[in-house]
Amino acid sequence: MQKLSHRVNVIPVIGRSDSLTVSELKGFKKRIMEDIQHYDIPVYNFPYDVEEDDEETIQENQELRSLLPFAVMGSEEEIEVDGELVRARVYPWGVAIVDEPDHSDFSRLRSAVLGTHLHDLKSLTEDVLYETYRTEKLSRNTPYSEARESTMLPEDLANQSVRLKEEQLRKEEEKVGLREIELRVQREIHEKRQQLLAKEESLRNLESRLTAQGSDSVIGSPTY
Template sequence: VNGHSGTQPVNPINRKKLASWVGFSNLPNQVHRRSMRRGFNFTAMVVGESGLGKSTLINTLFETKLYEPKQIPAPGVDRGRTVQIESISADIEENGVRLKLTVVDTPGFGDFVNNDESWRPIVDNIEARFDAYLEQENRVNRLKLVDNRVHACIYFIQPTGHSLKPIDIEFMRRLHTKVNLIPVIAKADTLTEEEVVLSKRRVLADIAHHGIRIFQPPQYENEDEETIQENEEIISKVPFAVVGSDNIVRSPNGREVRGRAYPWGVIEVDNEEHCDFVKLRQMLVRTHMEELREHTNDILYENYRTDKLKAMGVSQDESVFKETNPAAKQAEERALHEAKLAKMEAEMKMVFQQKVQEKEQKLKQSEEELYARHREMKEALEKQRLDLEDKKRRVESGRPLTPEKGTKKRFGIGK
């Protein structure tokens, strides 16, 4: 995807063979050297009920004692659980590659009397990190952006063997559009093999039913066979059934391994036949860390940013385009001007029609008055004509003229 609209012409690719070595094949090395110099950073968040082994798993993943072991308290005493969102960073180095690892530990939820809103502080924390990044992007000086966004969220599911609990579903639904969700079945050593299989099936069915999007290695075209197979193996293990331990124990064949020793045997953390820890680490650290960072930046953060700017009434792409493109700005101004003219014209038409109507009304009224007066005059004239004809007949017949009303009295005619 190149970000251009589909209406733009696509330049045909012209494949050419170079006559000699130009040097751009060295680009991956240049990127490699720059990355080595700058180092990487990665922020992982762990979410889940208290005591599910979040801190232990992080220590196991990065083979670092990021978290000091929590004291196992005397009965009745609080065992020192995480009570607020904590963020721990460590600079770790492997074969000259530096990684600044930050782990955001969240208080175990489900511990409170009212768990309805226990997702809120976690969503707030993720959004606050997006906001901090957005604020840096909006600064004039954007040279050194510090990326504290959460790149992956390991979600711990209780090893009950059952489906997801309502609180798990609510949580994942709130989180899946903001962070790469990686569900894991915690403390898998407490389940039998069949229970693990059944539990995974139920969890996946729940996830699909509720339309929750979890992170899975993307399958690209042109990928080599080995990578395709690797990705398929990872996908087949989701949700990862994990066991965490930062203790070294002796396996039955005498090897020293990271694991948990039980009276009936030893669970090896790094043994793929015992749990999915290796596959989780492979995806999170060895093969898909960059993918997780990219997906966070390109999809999750981008969606958040667009929604945020839209809510502020800014269609950001449009405004940036106009800022940087004078022709687009002019076109917009012309369109505005034309719209203003059209509005004025419509208003003038309306006023004109109104005036014509008023005039017509007035003309009609005076026409009616004229007719009425004409009728009156005609009637008066007709009356006069009749009177005169009557007088004429009397004169001709020798009869005396009947005095008009009132005349008799005035001249003493009659009694």
């Protein structure tokens, strides 16, 4: 995992978690996270910024982080539960449903990887992991690069290193800029939504007053 984490986003998962009891699973999760921290393995832990992210995003990431490592199960068998076909495993003691949050973290993991956090995972792969790998490849001492470097002046080597650093900084600045734009758009959408809700409330109040006034005029009208 140490080597793998420098090339791809690593999300720890426990397979066939339905074979463990609730207490066993809890203890197993705890031991895995302790090992990850002890060996300083960089995993994707659903990061968030308290100062920049909204409360909903922070809460969602905290919940996902608390589930690490995700306890998942799979099944190709479909059974009918409450009139609906679901993927599940049937045991003498009961049924373990794949997409049931109380039975497995599969649905939360799928939603995060393929939905809410897909963009962030792709950005980390492209802007951090790939750029780190690319820099390592360019700076690695191979027979060809050693022969080439032997013909390069010290100033040229320094300039090459500076260019690599500048390119990496530019990528990081672009990422920060995109994040700021995303946050600004989210704030604008939130403000527009609040304005629309306020207008709807105002229209409902106006409609209620008009309905009440109409009822009063009918009740108080003279009869001929």
